Structures are given as C-alpha cells and as structure tokens.
Amino acid sequence: MNQYLKILLFGLLVFGGCEDEPDDFEVSKVPSTFTKKVLIEEFTGAWCGYCPDGAHIVESIINDNNGKVVGVSLHSGDAMEVAHTNFLETTYQNTGYPSGMVDRVSVNGNTCVNRGYWEYVASDQLTKTAVCGLAIISEVNGKNATVEVHAGFNTTLSGEFRLTVYLIEDDVTGTGYGYDQRNYYNTVAESPFYNLGDPIEGYEHNHTLRAILSESLGDAIMVSEMASGGEHIETYTVDLSSYNKNNLSIVAFVTKISSTIAEHEIMNVQKCDIDEIGRAHV
Numbered sequence: 001m002n003q004y005l006k007i008l009l010f011g012l013l014v015f016g017g018c019e020d021e022p023d024d025f026e027v028s029k030v031p032s033t034f035t036k037k038v039l040i041e042e043f044t045g046a047w048c049g050y051c052p053d054g055a056h057i058v059e060s061i062i063n064d065n066n067g068k069v070v071g072v073s074l075h076s077g078d079a080m081e082v083a084h085t086n087f088l089e090t091t092y093q094n095t096g097y098p099s100g101m102v103d104r105v106s107v108n109g110n111t112c113v114n115r116g117y118w119e120y121v122a123s124d125q126l127t128k129t130a131v132c133g134l135a136i137i138s139e140v141n142g143k144n145a146t147v148e149v150h151a152g153f154n155t156t157l158s159g160e161f162r163l164t165v166y167l168i169e170d171d172v173t174g175t176g177y178g179y180d181q182r183n184y185y186n187t188v189a190e191s192p193f194y195n196l197g198d199p200i201e202g203y204e205h206n207h208t209l210r211a212i213l214s215e216s217l218g219d220a221i222m223v224s225e226m227a228s229g230g231e232h233i234e235t236y237t238v239d240l241s242s243y244n245k246n247n248l249s250i251v252a253f254v255t256k257i258s259s260t261i262a263e264h265e266i267m268n269v270q271k272c273d274i275d276e277i278g279r280a281h282v
Contacts (some may be wrong), residue, residue: 015239030152036134046078049184106262134270143241162218192228
C-alpha cells in the first residue's frame with residue numbers, strides 16, 4: 001500500500017476499526033456537538049533527572065481519560081530539541097523542568113505549571129463544553145505526508161483564534177547524552193524508575209515534538225468561518241524522512257489568542273496516527 005489515509009470526524013467519536021485499503025473518505029458535516037479534549041504540553045529534556053516523573057504523570061493522565069487527553073513533549077537541551085520549544089518557553093515564560101501547559105490556561109497567573117497541577121487542570125478543562133472540533137486527513141506518499149486539517153464550529157465566536165499543527169513521534173531512542181535519560185529516581189524504591197540506572201540507557205521518549213507545520217502561534221482562522229456550521233481548512237506538507245513513520249502522529253488544536261498570555265486557551269485538540277487508516281462515526 002503506497003498511501004495511508006485517516007479521518008477523524010468532528011464531534012462525539014466512536015471508532016469503527018481499520019481497513020486495508022482507503023475508500024473515498026470525506027469529512028462529515030460539522031455537527032452540533034463536539035467531544036472536548038485536552039492538550040498537555042510538557043517541557044522536558046534528557047538531561048533532566050526529574051523529567052521521567054513528568055513523563056509518567058502525562059502518560060497516567062492520558063491513560064485515565066479514555067483518549068480525551070493528548071500529550072506533547074517539548075524537548076530542550078538535548079538531541080530532540082526543536083526551535084519551537086524555545087519559542088514557547090519565551091512566549092509562556094517557562095522557568096522549570098519538568099513543567100507543563102494544560103490547554104495553555106493560567107493557574108495563579110502562570111501558564112507553565114509544575115506537574116502537581118496537571119491532573120487537576122486537565123480534569124477541570126474536560127468539564128468545559130467544546131465550541132469547536134477538529135478532523136484530520138493524512139496522506140503519506142514516500143517520504144512526505146500531506147495533512148489536511150478541518151476546524152469546525154457550532155456557535156458564533158468573536159476574537160482571534162488560530163490553528164496549530166504538530167508532528168510528534170513515539171519511542172524515540174538513541175545513545176549518549178542527547179538521548180540517555182537522567183533519572184533521580186534510580187534509588188527511590190516506590191518509583192517506576194527504580195533501579196533503571198542513571199542515566200537510563202535506551203530510554204523511549206514518547207510524544208516527542210518533531211516539527212510544527214503551522215505558524216508558531218497557529219494559522220489565523222477567519223471570523224466569517226467561526227459561526228454555527230462554519231469550517232476552516234488548512235493543508236500542510238511535511239518531510240518524514242528523518243523519522244520512523246510507524247511512530248508518527250499529527251496533533252492539531254485551536255487556540256484562542258487574547259491580549260495577555262494568561263488569557264490564551266486551547267479550545268480543543270485532535271490527534272491521529274499518520275500511518276493508519278481509520279474510520280470514525282458521529
């Protein structure tokens with residue numbers, strides 16, 4: 001099979017399995033309700049001895065919420081670093097590792113918060129009613145992928161909203177300082193990282209941000225598109241040749257941009273594997 005196609009439809013999703021060959025998929029009409037999902041962006045680094053605990057917390061929150069939480073690991077100071085991490089650190093004033101942003105909402109005036117807050121903020125965000133939803137179509141041909149992202153709305157919104165699209169990779173490994181994970185829990189018996197070494201050689205880095213396909217704060221969505229039944233569509237192309245295609249995913253989200261960073265907020269997020277054909281039904 002020389003191309004892969006996946007669609008995630010808007011709204012309340014029930015996955016109906018996978019197929020070996022693509023059909024003539026189309027994104028459905030924008031529905032009246034959407035499933036609210038939450039994005040956790042974790043600042044991390046292979047050099048950071050406390051960061052395995054941060055990764056473990058993100059994974060636990062994802063597993064406890066039945067696909068409604070999406071994680072992205074933003075690396076700095078190691079072999080997986082991308083320039084976008086520095087942009088986010090500067091924009092949202094990160095001062096520690098591990099630290100994280102949950103839907104980029106502010107807690108006591110801080111958007112980047114320590115890992116003790118992540119579960120609480122994620123749970124609170126999941127109680128909110130989604131005003132938009134996303135669908136992704138990813139077609140892989142050779143070393144490139146063409147990614148079509150749809151953002152749909154079920155109510156009229158005003159203000160500035162932007163669409164951001166990430167390429168992330170799971171199970172990233174390597175050798176040496178840039179990949180081996182420092183582990184301050186090596187002697188902590190109750191830790192899942194007990195006796196794994198410091199550093200942990202061959203550590204698998206998950207949800208690793210590899211590239212941003214959109215503008216840094218996202219691509220602008222027109223006001224005329226943010227109405228009941230309205231839809232914004234963007235198409236991107238990304239080179240996959242430096243990565244393991246089997247471990248790649250696309251993450252797309254809509255952010256409300258306000259006059260201060262404390263008032264920014266991710267309204268909804270969607271994720272799909274880049275190399276899987278899937279069907280979703282409202």
